[in-house]
Every structure is written in C-alpha cells, then in structure tokens.
Amino acid sequence: xxxxxxxxxxxxxxxxxxxxxxxxxxxxxxxxxxxxxxxxxxxxxxxxxxxxxxxxxxxxxxxxxxxxxxxxxxxxxxxxxxxxxxxxxxxxxxxxxxxxxxxxxxxxxxxxxxxxxxxxxxxxxxxxxxxxxxxxxxxxxxxxxxxxxxxxxxxxxxxxxxxxxxxxxxxxxxxxxxxxxxxxxxxxxxxxxxx
Amino acid sequence: xxxxxxxxxxxxxxxxxxxxxxxxxxxxxxxxxxxxxxxxxxxxxxxxxxxxxxxxxxxxxxxxxxxxxxxxxxxxxxxxxxxxxxxxxxxxxxxxxxxxxxxxxxxxxxxxxxxxx
Numbered sequence: 001x002x003x004x005x006x007x008x009x010x011x012x013x014x015x016x017x018x019x020x021x022x023x024x025x026x027x028x029x030x031x032x033x034x035x036x037x038x039x040x041x042x043x044x045x046x047x048x049x050x051x052x053x054x055x056x057x058x059x060x061x062x063x064x065x066x067x068x069x070x071x072x073x074x075x076x077x078x079x080x081x082x083x084x085x086x087x088x089x090x091x092x093x094x095x096x097x098x099x100x101x102x103x104x105x106x107x108x109x110x111x112x113x114x115x116x117x118x119x120x121x122x123x124x125x126x127x128x129x130x131x132x133x134x135x136x137x138x139x140x141x142x143x144x145x146x147x148x149x150x151x152x153x154x155x156x157x158x159x160x161x162x163x164x165x166x167x168x169x170x171x172x173x174x175x176x177x178x179x180x181x182x183x184x185x186x187x188x189x190x191x192x193x194x195x
Numbered sequence: 196x197x198x199x200x201x202x203x204x205x206x207x208x209x210x211x212x213x214x215x216x217x218x219x220x221x222x223x224x225x226x227x228x229x230x231x232x233x234x235x236x237x238x239x240x241x242x243x244x245x246x247x248x249x250x251x252x253x254x255x256x257x258x259x260x261x262x263x264x265x266x267x268x269x270x271x272x273x274x275x276x277x278x279x280x281x282x283x284x285x286x287x288x289x290x291x292x293x294x295x296x297x298x299x300x301x302x303x304x305x306x307x308x309x310x311x312x
Contacts (some may be wrong), residue, residue, distance in 0.1 A: 013199065013200055013201075014199060014200040015197060015199045015200075016197060016198050016199065017197035017200075018197070027233075028234065029234040032234050032235065033197065033199070033235070036235070037199050037201050040201050041201075044201075049199060059233060059235065062232070062233050063232070066232035066233070067221075067224050067232075068224065068230075071224055074223075075218070076222065078290075079284065079289060079290055079293065080223070080293070081294075081297060082292070092220065093220050093221075093223055093224050095220070095227070096216065096217040096218075096219075096220025096221055096222060097221040097224050098208075099217040100214075100217045100218050100221035101208055101219065101233060101235070103214060103217070104207040105235055106237055107203065107205070107207040108202060108235070108236070109201050109202070109203070109205050110201060110203050122213060126306075147224060152238075153304055177309065178305065181282070190236040191204065194289075
C-alpha cells in the first residue's frame with residue numbers, strides 16, 4: 001500500500017529488498033523507511049512539504065525520547081560531567097543528538113538542506129523588516145513550520161518563539177518538541193497569532 | 196536489508212564546526228557502541244561513526260588551523276581507543292572517551308570565537 005502510494009506520486013520509485021523482514025523490528029524499520037520515502041516523493045516530485053513535516057516530527061520525537069533516556073542514565077551513573085545543572089546538561093545533548101539525526105536523515109534521502117532551501121537544520125532565519133536585521137536559529141525548518149527541541153515549556157510569550165514568527169519565512173506554526181518522559185502535552189504546536 | 200531509489204550510499208559527513216559540534220554531542224550519548232536508536236541508520240557503528248567524524252574534521256581543517264586540526268584528530272583517535280576498550284560502558288575508559296569529546300568541544304569553541312585584534 002505504501003509502495004503503491006509512492007509510485008502514484010513517482011512511478012520511477014524502486015525498492016530493493018531481500019524479502020519481507022521476518023522480525024518485528026525489521027518490519028517496523030521497513031514501514032518507517034517507506035513512510036519517509038513517501039514524504040520525500042511528495043517533496044521532490046510535487047514540492048509538498050507537509051508529509052515531510054510529519055516525518056521530521058516523528059524522527060525528532062523518537063530521537064528526543066531516546067536521547068533524553070540516554071542522557072538521564074549517563075548523568076545518574078556519573079558518566080556525564082556535571083558542568084551545568086542536570087537538566088541543562090541533558091537538554092544540551094538532547095538538542096544536539098536530534099539535530100545530528102536530522103542531518104543524517106536528510107543526507108541519506110538526498111534532501112538539500114543548505115542555505116536558501118525550504119528545509120534547514122539550524123539555519124539562520126532572518127528578520128529584515130526593521131532597520132537592523134536580526135535572526136533566529138530554529139533547530140529545524142520544514143516548509144512553513146519551525147521546529148524547536150527543548151526540555152522547557154515555551155509559549156508565544158517566549159522571545160525565541162516570537163522571533164521565529166517574525167522571521168522572513170513567516171512560519172504558520174512553531175512545533176515545540178519535548179521528550180515524552182516529561183509528561184502529557186510534551187510536544188505541541190504554537191500557531192501563528194491570528195491564524 | 197533494503198534500500199530504495201531515494202537512498203544515498205554516501206555516508207553523512209558533518210561539514211562545519213556547528214555540524215561537528217552536534218555530531219560530538221550525539222556521540223556523547225550513544226558511546227561506546229554508537230548504535231542507532233531510531234531505525235533509520237541500522238548500519239551505524241564505531242567504524243562508521245569515526246569515519247564520519249574524521250572526514251568531517253578534514254572539512255574544517257583550514258577553518259580551525261593546522262595545530263587545532265592535529266589536536267582534534269589525535270583526540271578522536273584517543274577517544275576511539277577508550278571506547279573500544281570499554282564496549283559495555285562500565286569502566287574508566289568510557290569516562291575518558293567522553294573527556295576526549297569535552298576537550299574537542301573546547302577546541303571547537305575556541306576556534307569558532309571571533310579573533311581579537
């Protein structure tokens with residue numbers, strides 16, 4: 001079904017496989033890869049970023065959750081040097097682990113995330129509306145959505161979030177991605193004011 | 196195993212100080228095995244990770260200067276030896292490997308800082 005959906009968008013799509021995976025892990029990975037390929041097909045062939053926004057969020061959430069668990073375990077075992085507070089130290093590594101994963105993901109699928117593209121990983125997003133240009137750096141941008149990985153709750157009142165909305169690409173929403181271990185409503189979207 | 200017409204066979208190589216910074220941050224958490232937790236990169240291991248790191252260091256060689264570059268490469272080699280000596284992350288080697296990451300971060304931070312005149 002997923003393969004059919006991809007071929008509807010891109011008839012030249014090809015999947016090389018040594019057969020259907022026997023293990024649950026293998027099957028899950030295959031479905032994951034196909035969902036991502038479907039998103040890439042929509043982006044490359046039709047220029048639609050929406051499916052890729054969903055897959056980007058999925059990957060960021062998965063990695064934020066696993067990185068947070070790793071960071072907690074390492075910190076508690078005394079294997080992360082406490083140069084900062086516990087949460088700051090773990091948060092710092094979670095952010096970086098998620099961004100590294102995005103670089104890897106986009107690279108593997110041939111998605112250009114260099115300057116000027118619709119897809120960016122820690123790219124500067126300028127606000128040229130005033131006399132002094134300013135910029136903000138979201139962890140990621142996919143089309144008209146900015147993504148921010150964080151341990152703390154952020155709202156429209158957070159200067160960083162307001163800065164994202166003021167940037168020239170005028171995002172429709174900012175997605176705040178927080179590890180699932182932080183409880184319900186860990187990840188949420190802040191819509192553009194007035195939308 | 197499977198691949199598709201969208202899969203690239205080119206490994207990800209971090210290509211700026213900022214990307215290497217993030218790469219090291221991820222290594223800090225996933226050491227010493229560097230196994231991928233997301234399922235997107237099932238082939239990731241010690242070899243692929245240090246290949247990417249060392250190739251990435253080459254891309255910033257000019258930017259950080261020869262002396263810093265050599266220090267970063269030496270730390271990368273030292274880090275690998277420590278992690279390989281402690282595959283279960285139970286001994287001092289795991290901590291010493293992470294200390295190498297912190298030393299590399301210090302060099303990168305100093306290199307990224309604007310030079311005073």
